[in-house]
Amino acid sequence: MKKAIFLDRDGTIIEEKGYLNTPEFIRLKKGVIEGLRALQDAGFYLFIVTNQSGVKRGWVSRKRVMRINRTLVEILKEHKVFIKDIQVCFHHPKERCGCRKPKPFMILRLLKKYPDIDIKTSYVIGDKDSDIKLAQNVGAKGIKVFPDTDFSKVAKDILNK
């Protein structure tokens, strides 16, 4: 069985910029490359699972969100960090979809696609309570990060368990 890390995007691996609408403003947070590489080397699959309701709010287009995600994946790839898959919820909270975090659908979809994942030894890492709730909802472990969290320390904590 494989272990997985389900990463939030904004405020977790890249700096929170409100509704990020252009790839030039992507800034990786401290320790992200080092931390993700360590987790990857230890055999974790890396996924990004992100709510992007700014699309429905009219603040950023769906195309832009996808372009930002592709650019982010490219930047990480240049540093030999490989994101296995990305799930995006574009819905507005009012739509009450099943995928907006903390609802579990985005992760459930990944578990279906990658049936070798053991969810109990996997982690959701995010900067919001909804990320931690999501971890509980799927039976994974949750780790909350803060604006000044050094991601390499988060990885170390996981690997030392």
Ligand SMILES: [Mg+2]
């Ligand atoms: Mg976030």
Ligand SMILES: [Zn+2]
């Ligand atoms: Zn949704």
